[in-house]
Structure formats: C-alpha cells, structure tokens
Amino acid sequence: MAKMMLREAINKTIHDEMERDKNIVIMGEDIVGGMGTAGGPEAIGGIWGLTGGLYAKFGANRVIDTPISESCIVGAAAGAALAGKRAIAELMFADFVGVCLDQLYNQMAKFRYMFGGKTKCPVTVRITYGAGMNAAAQHSQAVYSMLTSIPGLKVVMPTTPADAKGLLTTAIRGDDPVMFFEHKTLYGISGEVPDGEYLLPFGNARMTREGNHASIVTCGQLVRAAEKAADALAKDGISCDVIDLRTTSPLDEECILDSVENTGHLIVADESPPRCSLASDIAGLVASKAFAALKAPIEMVTAPHTPVPFARELEKAYLPNAAGIEAAVRRSLAYRH
Amino acid sequence: MAKMMLREAINKTIHDEMERDKNIVIMGEDIVGGMGTAGGPEAIGGIWGLTGGLYAKFGANRVIDTPISESCIVGAAAGAALAGKRAIAELMFADFVGVCLDQLYNQMAKFRYMFGGKTKCPVTVRITYGAGMNAAAQHSQAVYSMLTSIPGLKVVMPTTPADAKGLLTTAIRGDDPVMFFEHKTLYGISGEVPDGEYLLPFGNARMTREGNHASIVTCGQLVRAAEKAADALAKDGISCDVIDLRTTSPLDEECILDSVENTGHLIVADESPPRCSLASDIAGLVASKAFAALKAPIEMVTAPHTPVPFARELEKAYLPNAAGIEAAVRRSLAYRH
Amino acid sequence: MPLSKDQLRRAYRQMKTIREFEERLHLEIATGDIAGFTHLYCGQEAVAVGVCEHLANDDFIVSTHRGHGHCIAKGCDVVGMMKEIYGRRDGLCKGKGGSMHIADVNVGMLGANGIVGAGAPLAVGAGVAARMDGAGKVSIAFSGDGACNQGTTFEAMNMAVVLKLPVIFVYENNHYSEHTGADYAVGSKDMTKRAAGFGMLARKADGCDFFAVYDLMTEVLQHCRSGAGPASVELDTERFFGHFEGDPQRYRGPGELERLRETRDCLKNFRATAKARKLIDLAELDAIDAQVMQLIESAVTQARAAPVPQAADVFEDVYVTY
Amino acid sequence: MPLSKDQLRRAYRQMKTIREFEERLHLEIATGDIAGFTHLYCGQEAVAVGVCEHLANDDFIVSTHRGHGHCIAKGCDVVGMMKEIYGRRDGLCKGKGGSMHIADVNVGMLGANGIVGAGAPLAVGAGVAARMDGAGKVSIAFSGDGACNQGTTFEAMNMAVVLKLPVIFVYENNHYSEHTGADYAVGSKDMTKRAAGFGMLARKADGCDFFAVYDLMTEVLQHCRSGAGPASVELDTERFFGHFEGDPQRYRGPGELERLRETRDCLKNFRATAKARKLIDLAELDAIDAQVMQLIESAVTQARAAPVPQAADVFEDVYVTY
Ligand SMILES: Cc1ncc(C[n+]2csc(CCOP(=O)(O)OP(=O)(O)O)c2C)c(N)n1
Numbered sequence A, B: 001m002a003k004m005m006l007r008e009a010i011n012k013t014i015h016d017e018m019e020r021d022k023n024i025v026i027m028g029e030d031i032v033g034g035m036g037t038a039g040g041p042e043a044i045g046g047i048w049g050l051t052g053g054l055y056a057k058f059g060a061n062r063v064i065d066t067p068i069s070e071s072c073i074v075g076a077a078a079g080a081a082l083a084g085k086r087a088i089a090e091l092m093f094a095d096f097v098g099v100c101l102d103q104l105y106n107q108m109a110k111f112r113y114m115f116g117g118k119t120k121c122p123v124t125v126r127i128t129y130g131a132g133m134n135a136a137a138q139h140s141q142a143v144y145s146m147l148t149s150i151p152g153l154k155v156v157m158p159t160t161p162a163d164a165k166g167l168l169t170t171a172i173r174g175d176d177p178v179m180f181f182e183h184k185t186l187y188g189i190s191g192e193v194p195d196g197e198y199l200l201p202f203g204n205a206r207m208t209r210e211g212n213h214a215s216i217v218t219c220g221q222l223v224r225a226a227e228k229a230a231d232a233l234a235k236d237g238i239s240c241d242v243i244d245l246r247t248t249s250p251l252d253e254e255c256i257l258d259s260v261e262n263t264g265h266l267i268v269a270d271e272s273p274p275r276c277s278l279a280s281d282i283a284g285l286v287a288s289k290a291f292a293a294l295k296a297p298i299e300m301v302t303a304p305h306t307p308v309p310f311a312r313e314l315e316k317a318y319l320p321n322a323a324g325i326e327a328a329v330r331r332s333l334a335y336r337h
Numbered sequence C, D: 001m002p003l004s005k006d007q008l009r010r011a012y013r014q015m016k017t018i019r020e021f022e023e024r025l026h027l028e029i030a031t032g033d034i035a036g037f038t039h040l041y042c043g044q045e046a047v048a049v050g051v052c053e054h055l056a057n058d059d060f061i062v063s064t065h066r067g068h069g070h071c072i073a074k075g076c077d078v079v080g081m082m083k084e085i086y087g088r089r090d091g092l093c094k095g096k097g098g099s100m101h102i103a104d105v106n107v108g109m110l111g112a113n114g115i116v117g118a119g120a121p122l123a124v125g126a127g128v129a130a131r132m133d134g135a136g137k138v139s140i141a142f143s144g145d146g147a148c149n150q151g152t153t154f155e156a157m158n159m160a161v162v163l164k165l166p167v168i169f170v171y172e173n174n175h176y177s178e179h180t181g182a183d184y185a186v187g188s189k190d191m192t193k194r195a196a197g198f199g200m201l202a203r204k205a206d207g208c209d210f211f212a213v214y215d216l217m218t219e220v221l222q223h224c225r226s227g228a229g230p231a232s233v234e235l236d237t238e239r240f241f242g243h244f245e246g247d248p249q250r251y252r253g254p255g256e257l258e259r260l261r262e263t264r265d266c267l268k269n270f271r272a273t274a275k276a277r278k279l280i281d282l283a284e285l286d287a288i289d290a291q292v293m294q295l296i297e298s299a300v301t302q303a304r305a306a307p308v309p310q311a312a313d314v315f316e317d318v319y320v321t322y
C-alpha cells in the first residue's frame, strides 16, 4: 500500500501497464507537451499532469502527441486496436465527445457487433469531466449518461485512487472499448493504493455506507456528497446505503435492487441534467424490477435542465450537493401515501 | 384538407414557409442534387425526396447543396441563425449526429444560455431516423433519446402528415433550435392535412386511443404498434390510453401523469436501446411524480442493448413491436403484489 | 519490374471476381431477396486490385460504404461475403453487418464503413500499429471524392504527416458523391493539389488502367514502406451502376453509362494492354473468366441455401466480456 | 489610401484598450477573485484591430477561446466584458458565459468559443447570411494555429470555396497551441500553402505590425466584398502570456518572453512607425494611453462592485419559449 493522489494512481497505472505490455500505445493532445518547442518534449506531461514520464520511457512510437483533432485521436486509437494493439486515448475534456462522437458511437462501439463478433477493439478512452471549476458550459459537462446509453461501450468512473488503479488496469487489459471518466475535482484526492497487480471487475458497485432506511445510488464526484448527506442523517438516526456505482455500464443491478429491497426508499444522485439521465435510468430499473419494495416516490437529485453556468454562485446552484441529497432522503422517508 | 403523404407534407411546409419568410435558408447534402453534373440541379431533390422544387423556386442563396461535411452543415445553419436568419439543416441519417454533435450540443443548444439570453438560434435540423429498412447499425438508429437529454434543444417527432405540417411550421417559426425527427418508415404514410396556416404547439401530446386499464406512452413509428396492441387488447375488453408524445422535449408531463393517475399501469414503448433512454426517462418521471397511482411495475418496451443488426430476421427481433407492447400490458395488468 | 505471368493472372482474376460479384449482385438485388442498401463497386476494380496486389496479408486497409471490391482484393472469402450480403447466419459477419459492414481482420481488412469519412482516422491508427510492428508495414485508407471533403479525412491527412506514418490515402475519384459532381463538392477541383498542401507526396493516375495504378503504387509504397511518411494517390475511375441500387441516375448525361462501359472499362483495358504488350495469352484470361463465373454462381447458390440468423443472435457479440 | 488621423487614433486606442484590459486581467486573476479558465490575448492586438477596423457593425466575426481582443475590436462594451469575466449579474452575458463565451450579436460579434475549431463552420453560416443580405457584407473566422488542424476548420474552408462565400479565415499564428509548437502540429509547416490548396486566395503578413495587417486586409476584403469568394490570411503574431493564466510556460526558450516584449510588441511597433512616417504626434498617443488606463480602472472598479447572480438565474435563458 502507498498513499497517493488519484492523479498519481492513474499516471502510475499507465506506466505499469505500458511497461508490462509492449503492445500498448497512448495518444492525445499535449500528453507529451512541448513538441516542436524550445522547451522540448515533456514540457508538460498532459495538462492534467497524468501522462508525465511516458514519452521519455516508451518513446514516440508508443506515446503520441497529436494535433487538435479529436476525431482522429479516437479514430486512430480504434484503428490501432483493430490492427492488433491496445490503445489509450485521452480527451482533455469530456465535453469534446461532441467533436468525436462518431468514432466512439458508430465506430469503436459497434465494430465487434457489426463484424459478427470476430474482432475486438481494446481501447480505453480517458476523459476528464464534470463541473466544479467554473469552466462554464463547454468544459464542465458530466456526459457519462450519454455514453452509458451506447451499446458496445463500457463506462467507468473511479472515485478513489485505489479504484482508479483497479478499474484502469481492468479497462486497459480488457478487450472492449471503455470510456474512463475522471472527475476533474477528484484528481487531487488522496488514498491508499494497493501495490502490485490490482484489478477490479466491472459491474461491481462499492457500498461506501450501509444502512436500513434509504438507498442513495450515485457515482463520481457526488459519492462524497452522498456520504456527507448520509453522515448528517446518521446523526438523526437515519441510516443509508451509499452506493458508488463505479461502472455505469455494466451496471451492478443486483446491488441496487438488493439495497432497495431492504430499504424501500431510492434516492439517485446524478451530475447530469435530468432528461434521459443515469438518474432516470436507475429510477426506471427500480420501478420495473423492485417495484414492490418501493415505499415512496423515487427521488432523483440531478443538475437542472440547463447548460452549466459560469459564475461561482450559479455553478454552485447548478450542482447537486449534499444538502439536496439529504433533503431528498428526508422527503422520501416522510412520504405518507 | 388534402390527403397527402408525410413526405409531401414536409416538402410542402418547407415551400410554404420559405415563400412566406425570405429570411429562411435551407442546407444539406444532395438537397438539390445534380450540382456539378450533366443532369444539372434538381436531378434528385433530396435522397428522401423532401426538398424537391426548392432550388428552382428560391435559388442558390437560400437553397444550399453542400459537400459531405455535417459539422459544417449544422454549424453553418447555427451561424446563419446567429447572424439573423432562420435556418433549416438536413442530416440525411440521424446516425450522422455522431459526426456533428459538437455543433448541436455545445454550440446551437447552448448559445442562448451562454450568451446570457441575448441571442436566439432559430434552426430546425431535419433528421431521418430509425430502423425497419435493414440499413444496419450505422443507418438505423433512433438517436432521439440522446438528443432529448440535451438542454437547449427541442425534440419533435411527427407521426402523421398533419402533425408533420403543424409541428414543422412551429419549429421553423420558433426561435429555438429544434431537432425534427422523421422516421424513415413513415414517409410514405398518408393522411388528411389541414389547408392554410396550421401550427401545433410543442409539449402537447396526442391521445390516439383512450382507455381505463393501462397507459401506453410512445412516439415515432411505435405509435402504430401501440395502437395495434391497444386494438387487440380492446377485443379482450382491455382499454388503453395510447399517448403519442409528438415532442419529447418539451415533454407533456401532464398528459402522461393524468393518464397514469387514471389507469395505474404504465407501459413505455421506445425504439432506443434501454440505457438512459426515453423509456427510462418517462419511467423515472412517473415513479417520482405519480408513484401513488402505480399499481404494478413499470413496463419498458425498448430495443435491446445492442447495435441495430442487418439481416431481416435480426432487425425484426431487434425492433419493439405490437406483440411486445401487448404482452407488457398484459403482464402489468396480471401483476399481483 | 514487370509483372510475372502469375501476378498477371492473379490480378486479372481478382478484378474479374469483383466485376462478376457485382454484376450478379445487381441482378440478385433486383429480385428483392437482398435487404438493405447496397453500393456496387463495378467499374472501379483496377483501383482495389492495383493497390491490394502490392499488399501482404498483414498490411492493413480501411474501406468505405462501397467496400465489396476492397474486400475481395484484400482476400476476404467471396462466399462468406455473398452470404453476408444475403444476411445469412454463416456470413462473414453472421448477417449482422451486411454489405456496408464487411470486415475480416485476419486478412488485414479492417472494415467497410457506412459513415463517409470515418475510415481515414482508423487508417491512421492502423498506420500507428504498422509502425509499431516495423518491417515496412503500411496502412491504406480508401476514400471517395465525396469523402475527401469530410473533416475527418483532412484531420487524418494532417495527423499522418505530423506523425510521419506509413499511411496511403487512396482517393477513388469516380466523379460523383451520390448525385453530386466532384467538381462541385471539391472546392479546389483538384484533390491531389489539396492533399499536397498537407505536406505529403501526392500523385494521380488513371484508375481505369490497372497497369497505371499498379506502377504508381510501386513507387508510392516504396516511399511509405521506407519510413518517408504518408502519401496521397488520386485515381480517376468510374462507377458503372448508380450510387446505390435503386438510384435513377438522373445526374448522368445522355449515353454516359454506355460510353463509360465502352471506353473506361478496366477489364477491357487490361485485355487490350495484355494483347498489345503480349503479356499473356488471352485464352488464359478466358479460362479465368469461366472459373470466376463458376465461383460466383456457387457463391450465390450457397448464399441462397444458407440458414438465416435466429432471433437470439441479436443479443450476442456486443462485448467480449460482460 | 492612407489612414486618417482619426482612424489612426481609433486603431491605436483599440489596441491599447485590449492590451491594458489583458495586462490588468493578468493581475486581477492573480488575486484569485476571478473564477474559471482565462486565455489572454495580450500581444496579438494588431490582428484583431487590423482586421476589425475594416468592418462595419453588421459585418460578422466569430471568435475563439482567446476572444477578449476580438470582442473589444468589434465593439463589445468593455465594462460589460469585465463584469462578465468577473461573473457578475449585469455582465455582458449575465455571468453565465464568462471569459470563453462572450458575445454580442448586436455588434456582429457572434461569440467566443470554448471548442477549438467550432468557429469556422459558424462563420460559414454567417457568410451565408451575409450573402443573403447583400451589400458586400463579410464574415470573419478567427482561428489559432492549433485550431487550423481541426477537421471542422478544413470542412469550413472547403465549403466556403464551394459556395463562394464572403468568408475570411484569419489564422493567428502565435506559434503555440497550448504547449505544442505550430511547426509540430501543422504537418505542412505552412498553413497558408495548405489553405491555398483549398482553392482560395491565401495571404500572410506580420501580425505584430498593425499597418501590415491593415493593408493586407484592405486588399483581401475588397476581394471578398466583391463576391470573388473566401480568403485565408495568416498573421504571424505572439502571445505575451501563457496559454491560460496559470501556465508555467516551460515550452518557452530562455529569454523568449523578454525578447518578444522587446521586439514583437505591436504597440511599440505602431509608435515607431507613427514616428518614422510622421503619421501622428506621439503625445496624442500618450493622451490616449491615459484615457485607456482610466477606462480599464473604471471597468475593474465597476465589475468588483457589481452584484453577483442569484441562484434562480440558473434556470433562465435556456429556451426563448417553452
Ligand atoms: C457521414 C456521412 N454523411 C453522408 C452519408 C451518405 N452518403 C453515403 S455515400 C455518400 C457519397 C460518398 O461519395 P464518395 O465519397 O465519392 O464515394 P462513392 O459513393 O462515390 O464511392 C453519401 C453522401 C454517409 N453515409 N455518411
């Protein structure tokens, strides 16, 4: 075990995996940095500091700094994978899926199926997402709900350094395309990370709090908000399950349904706007598969149906938070038919 | 009133509106057809036959045949709208949103908000969508759920020639960006279309069957499947509301909730794959806002979590249909706690 | 280096196979037994074959919506292809892909593609893989004159130059994208000059002349395999059918198709050159023709008789592991 | 036609306003009172002003993530901009957009943009609108050297040529996209030649020399306003700060920034030319400087004092009608 930041866990995992498997290639904008400048390569190592040291160690054939061409980055990762490699592609901001969605959605997600199961496409697309840094409407979006809707893509969202290592290793070694969502406000959080081989299976949620009164299902940055809400409620004798989904596709349906069977109250917290969101997805799941257990209307705590605003006060009002989750739990428990 | 096909209703509405308002411009691939060929302009009039006659009538400044460049088509429509025009853009297949999502999602959808409400962006993006013609994974997708999830876009899905006219007129005259989804299997259906001015407000669903036992909520090509199911059930004395949403954003929540308050049974039929779908969206709505009325688990009849397969037998198995809807209604009514 | 007799026979056989595959499909589609959208390659055979006859099994190609020719030229099984187009369970893609999505990574054919312009970035990625593998492997992106206006194609050209990758962009200029003329949609009216502007070797040749294509590719491949970076090749060619089966082709001039069949047929041209240069006995080519006709007949017969997929197959092959 | 004294004063004032707006922002950001990502335009003023001084209120421009200079040059209210960057309720965009999303369609400024490469297609659309309006209106797409590798930018160039639109692609080559050198990311190392390959008029000039920019634009605008189609203009310029505020700038060479400030400062250059050619009394420029300093001071004071948005504002301004 070593204590490190989530950012460091990701950097180290990429280093370890690329060391282990010479077939891995990584590409993205400024992932080396300094190409064609007086400062020279490695002047930056990724604007989020996640790819430092790779170029020096693995060289230009495997660590590829690209022009600003997201479609070609994602497409090239997919093409390299079809051609027998394992690829890691970086999108600097999740919002840029708009620029390259075809390669994610019509290409890598569908190859295996369209080609009759005879190809695989091992690509891990690393994506920095989410609000909380006042980066405004085009650099703050959650995006994962949209990607979760696409058959053929797996969607992963680590919330701790250890999970980042375990899930990223599984993503890179797997044979399917994976969207690996890294919340920009979580890069700096610290935690113990297991040494050596450490893989976490997909579709296994993490129960971070256990309780009997309500089930809070969430992911990403809102896991901490949910824990905060649960801890506050615990002081009033209200105990909650807090479920960190870890992967939204595949989804750990069993964990969610078991929890709701036990508590009868579901609160979903999701950083997306509400329509066709992960929140609604889980609400739909429970309303169809654990209906009998439900004792109150399902509570969905989401961002509003608006773009992400810039000003501090506005972004704060936009983002779902602990207080909103806590209120939703109380509303649910107070419900009388 | 005149009887015409949905395809003709759309063509005529575009003609009428462009006649009425000189500020309207339309653009897309092969919407004129024959540019730069021996056959000359108007050799085709849109591969779906929806834009015939426009070029001859309104000329090259307002009827713009473009290269294969969807990002630039959608972006140019948005740019023309910012610059004071009303634009209609055509995407030949809805699947191509992957190629131009940024312009839909980060640009036209967000301008008004990002710019503090001081701009409008009147663009109607016409999109041909859906399965049923064995066009395989990249030419058959439903896509509307993904677009419904985006704040700032309105999403419209006509199912009759009259609705096509009424909704398209509203879309073109409105000041917001609208995704206008045309199901490729509905182009040929016929119906009476009102003469003269005819506008349908958005967010008003159409109740195509009325009943007391179950609520079937759907849109697009599945409206006919739902009606078929309802008619079959009627023979067994089971009466259903069939709700054609007409627009999924804005959504006629009241119509859905009222219906479920009355029936207690909700069946949502949606051509999308299940995850973060319109089906889940409506399930979530009802499970949170009409919970007390629900007498059985919500039934979601969707496509499976796979791409759209090619072969006739496979596509048939992929598509939700009347039998599936009927079975879901029966399951719901048979439910005993 | 002149082509050996064996090479000539092989090249001719490949072109003829594509030709007859497509001519037959045209008839089969008219029966209504084949579903979906089909884009025939007929007329462009010298391009696919003139390029692919240079390639090893482990070189890569990326194809388009008009992919049958590339598939056959790169070595996909013709019977498996016919079954796929017929939507059969033991088709090359189990009936899941159909005409627009045929692939066989085992022969370096990374897929036909229904999205115009999507192939070029994939080919850049295959070029990255080729360079990692070393040994002068290359990656080819086939694109149409229409596809070359798509942003992805331009990005791919720039990225291939930046990374000095062994990627060749083969532009099949058949003068139309759907119903639109290439001279309209390619603003510069010269895609080769435009490609050269990206800073790569850019050449063109007559795409209806197998020998011209083959010779040009000898030179361009040498450049790429040696590590000198990407190249663009524009080949002037013709499509003998409509954009898709069912296209009324009102954009064609009077007599255009007849004239093309008469003067721009790469198979006729091949025979004429073979005869003029005394490269091979025409009777040998006749014998190949007969074999090809038999192969196609057999492919159709097998495809028609093959079992259709089952409903449960829909759920398979989405992920490798769940 | 030489610039009148009034024109010279105006141009200088605009450049100076941009300069001091940015120099001051650099200091304000360091206090931590301004949220989000800010990209300063400082050093590139001669481009925005040399272009926009030619434009009427109803000509259009489309900007980038580094948009403050374009906004000011096209006539956006400086106080409203400062308030916006400070996230104030009466900012130009009510605090909803921030630095990267300033727009004012009433002055033909169609928006800064956080998505690199998204602007060029929008400018094509504004060009469509300009042509519909007639009277020689034009549309300008400002882009960086990095943005010009994005597929959308290429598409836009091709489409503008195909449609012969009055669109000018102004490439501000400040030699860096984030931390990457332009010579690395632009494969051809020559974006003007590449633009010319698309079939349009393509020119370049020193973007640190207002007069060079202004004169070139006179010529290019004449071309475009007359209906002769689009053009590309590459302007060699420099950014005096990091990519964004907070950038450690390790990609710079030793002494690079000092050298640029010394030799490549468009304001210094303007003064030197004004003096050498005896265009205007330098004391007049000094007076302008003082006015500008006052304006900026007042903008900051007003912005700091302005009310912040309210939580309920989040829900406004998504649609025109629901
Ligand atoms: C992104 C995208 N846009 C549009 C289409 C529709 N479409 C299919 S083929 C085609 C024309 C392609 O022309 P070209 O590249 O010249 O190839 P050709 O058909 O001549 O072989 C078009 C517009 C598509 N499949 N994908």
Ligand SMILES: Cc1ncc(C[n+]2csc(CCOP(=O)(O)OP(=O)(O)O)c2C)c(N)n1
Pocket: A029, A068, A070, A092, A096, A099, D065, D066, D114, D115, D116, D117, D143, D144, D145, D146, D147, D148, D174, D176, D177, D178, D243
């Ligand atoms: C689609 C997209 N990709 C990447 C980025 C991140 N990004 C912001 S600015 C920038 C560099 C742009 O360089 P250039 O076009 O030269 O403009 P400059 O910053 O030099 O003004 C990058 C990569 C982005 N905002 N949008």
Ligand SMILES: [Mg+2]
Pocket: C144, C145, C146, C172, C173, C174, C175, C176, C177, C178
């Ligand atoms: Mg073509």
Ligand SMILES: [Mg+2]
Pocket: D144, D145, D146, D172, D173, D174, D175, D176, D177, D178
């Ligand atoms: Mg730059």
